[in-house]
Amino acid sequence: MDDIRNPAIPGHGATVAAGSVADTLAPPPAPMVPRRFAITRVRQDTRDTFTLLLEPLDGEPLRFAAGQFTMLHAFGVGEVPISIAGDPRGTDAGEPLEHTIRNVGAVTRALVNAAPGTEIGVRGPFGTTWDAADARGGDVVFVTGGIGLAPLRPAILDVLAERDAYGKVLLLYGSRTPDDILYGDEMRRWADLNDVNVQMTVDNAPYGYKGRVGFVTELIGRAGFDPRSAWAFVCGPEAMMRASAQALTARGVAANHIRMSMERSMKCGIGLCGHCQLRELFICVDGPVLSYDRLEPLMSVREL
Amino acid sequence: MDDIRILSTSGLGALIDELRQRGYQVMGPTVRGDAIVTGEIRAASDLPQGVGDQQDPARYRLRERGDGAYFGFAAPAQSSKPVFFPAEEVIWRGRRDNGEDDHFTVERDTPDTSRKIALLGTRSCDLRAVQIHDTVLASRQYIDAHYAARRDGTFVVAVACSDPAATCFCASMGTGPRPSDTNPQTGEPSYDLLLTEIAPSDPDLHHFVLEVGSAAGLEVADAIDTTPATLDDAHEALAVTSHAATQQSRAIDTDTVADTLRASAESSRWEEIATRCLACTNCTLVCPTCFCTTVSDVSDLTGENAERHRVWDSCFSEQFSYIHGGPMRESAKSRYRQWITHKLSSWEDQFGMLGCVGCGRCITWCPAGIDIVEEAAALGRARGVAPTPATAEAG
Numbered sequence: 001m002d003d004i005r006n007p008a009i010p011g012h013g014a015t016v017a018a019g020s021v022a023d024t025l026a027p028p029p030a031p032m033v034p035r036r037f038a039i040t041r042v043r044q045d046t047r048d049t050f051t052l053l054l055e056p057l058d059g060e061p062l063r064f065a066a067g068q069f070t071m072l073h074a075f076g077v078g079e080v081p082i083s084i085a086g087d088p089r090g091t092d093a094g095e096p097l098e099h100t101i102r103n104v105g106a107v108t109r110a111l112v113n114a115a116p117g118t119e120i121g122v123r124g125p126f127g128t129t130w131d132a133a134d135a136r137g138g139d140v141v142f143v144t145g146g147i148g149l150a151p152l153r154p155a156i157l158d159v160l161a162e163r164d165a166y167g168k169v170l171l172l173y174g175s176r177t178p179d180d181i182l183y184g185d186e187m188r189r190w191a192d193l194n195d196v197n198v199q200m201t202v203d204n205a206p207y208g209y210k211g212r213v214g215f216v217t218e219l220i221g222r223a224g225f226d227p228r229s230a231w232a233f234v235c236g237p238e239a240m241m242r243a244s245a246q247a248l249t250a251r252g253v254a255a256n257h258i259r260m261s262m263e264r265s266m267k268c269g270i271g272l273c274g275h276c277q278l279r280e281l282f283i284c285v286d287g288p289v290l291s292y293d294r295l296e297p298l299m300s301v302r303e304l
Numbered sequence: 305m306d307d308i309r310i311l312s313t314s315g316l317g318a319l320i321d322e323l324r325q326r327g328y329q330v331m332g333p334t335v336r337g338d339a340i341v342t343g344e345i346r347a348a349s350d351l352p353q354g355v356g357d358q359q360d361p362a363r364y365r366l367r368e369r370g371d372g373a374y375f376g377f378a379a380p381a382q383s384s385k386p387v388f389f390p391a392e393e394v395i396w397r398g399r400r401d402n403g404e405d406d407h408f409t410v411e412r413d414t415p416d417t418s419r420k421i422a423l424l425g426t427r428s429c430d431l432r433a434v435q436i437h438d439t440v441l442a443s444r445q446y447i448d449a450h451y452a453a454r455r456d457g458t459f460v461v462a463v464a465c466s467d468p469a470a471t472c473f474c475a476s477m478g479t480g481p482r483p484s485d486t487n488p489q490t491g492e493p494s495y496d497l498l499l500t501e502i503a504p505s506d507p508d509l510h511h512f513v514l515e516v517g518s519a520a521g522l523e524v525a526d527a528i529d530t531t532p533a534t535l536d537d538a539h540e541a542l543a544v545t546s547h548a549a550t551q552q553s554r555a556i557d558t559d560t561v562a563d564t565l566r567a568s569a570e571s572s573r574w575e576e577i578a579t580r581c582l583a584c585t586n587c588t589l590v591c592p593t594c595f596c597t598t599v600s601d602v603s604d605l606t607g608e609n610a611e612r613h614r615v616w617d618s619c620f621s622e623q624f625s626y627i628h629g630g631p632m633r634e635s636a637k638s639r640y641r642q643w644i645t646h647k648l649s650s651w652e653d654q655f656g657m658l659g660c661v662g663c664g665r666c667i668t669w670c671p672a673g674i675d676i677v678e679e680a681a682a683l684g685r686a687r688g689v690a691p692t693p694a695t696a697e698a699g
Contacts, residue, residue: 031446032396032612032614033395033396034396034410036408036410075398076603076607076610077601079601104628119407119408121410263627264632265625267597267598267599268599270445271444271446272441272595272597273596273599274595274596274617275624277646277650280653301569303632303633304569304638304641
């Protein structure tokens, strides 16, 4: 405990300004050391889901590609992997770094309850990307549920940034209840302004609810897209992603045209801690976005 | 580099002195409690002279050898893994400044590398394990900076293994008992110096055959008293390890094991193993290649100061795979499957090599005596892959 009270023990590590440029540009010499960001705003999206807007204290924007995640650190509490939910083009436009978080544990509770101005630690960005541009020229189907829309949002924004390059764009979205629908206003805008075919369903609805009730996977069978040209980007609970991929392949979508974002326990984000392994994959560096043809044999074994 | 010499037993002390004078911290086998572990070696008397061991599934005992051999034992209870990759270390320290913006600063910790490490008496299995860690921890997109800093500039005095235990199977893994001259991944020398101990019952004939493996090794060898070796001496050294190889009764079939595990994910064997496995994590803690870690945030009572620690973790703990909603691997069978499949199959997909060096520690230190060799063989038999005669005997 002496070390804690005397953080500047001589000869015990050079002080690096957390978040200095040298710390964060690739290859980061200290990928385990967080940069400091300030929370500028916490927006409540649903009952238990919040979006954190963050500004880098060193002024150096955090550039990322759709699908990547960061490790968010609540000082003295701990760290969690969270996919970036913002617009990849927003970084250079000075937009804050955006993460949508569900309040389910000690760290996420500390993050969503933090007052504006609170400093938190950010490591990353880490991991693979959606590369939605691979779908140019064909139809695009986003299949997602609950907070799974947040990691997909940067990919959706990538597609909408050059909407004309794609055929039909579908967003099939499921949530537990009508109250749990995330980014509802934005989905309506995408439908109204960006020619996105948004279809929503809820697992459970109160009496008198007028919308569709059922699982999101049920939307896939009758959705209007050309399976031969289509690409699908899927994000949600693993069982939902597996069922979605099965429904998509049953429609004739090629397994290597289906990508999904996997969730595993992660302590480092850089392929060293071993927690996120799915047989030969390190989900943090080989994923989180992976092709279904690679995942299919791994997802079909329980507890792998 | 065929530079072979004879080092007397008193020369061993001179070698340790020479390394220490060159500024190395010499780390090697030493007796602590009732086990041989890796610790600092200041003199030859720190080595486990005259101590042997007996290892069987779930059993480890030291014994008096009745001779003066310095390295007459098999895999120590702990390998040299903690020398470069300690069980717990600080990654960074942070302090909250009492400003109005909840400001905090983070200071990266770097290990003290003012004294370079010299490994002494590292046998081939553990040397191979260090090479594996060099690939896993220090040759990929991201590296473990602390490991790399400690590992940098290491001097290695390897020892050819003369006394394998009943649990050993390095010969079948191609990792021993004589270390390879070069690291198959990098082509660099595996060791700077290699000792083969010749310990006959007549103490006057007790000596070491010293082989020079690198330029750094040559410099050290030239600085201590040695005499030229003859061809007979070289043959005598090789006979030690060929004899040690024939002493091993356990064997893993490396031609088939990776495929066997890849194909055995749904085997009924896992259920059976789970009735014996206690998920105690011992195997992962003694394994010289296991590298999984977790992080632990430690803060003081005021909450003003915090440290992030990196701590060894184990895929056998339920917490290891926990995400919101529950652990990915809830059952003990899935955790054993993960461990053995990683070692003997997916490691090959990840790193182009197997993750097992045949040291046998997981067999010795498993309180239930679960035997990785037998489990791999049983999965092979279930697939119709014939076991080698050696594994059939071991079973």
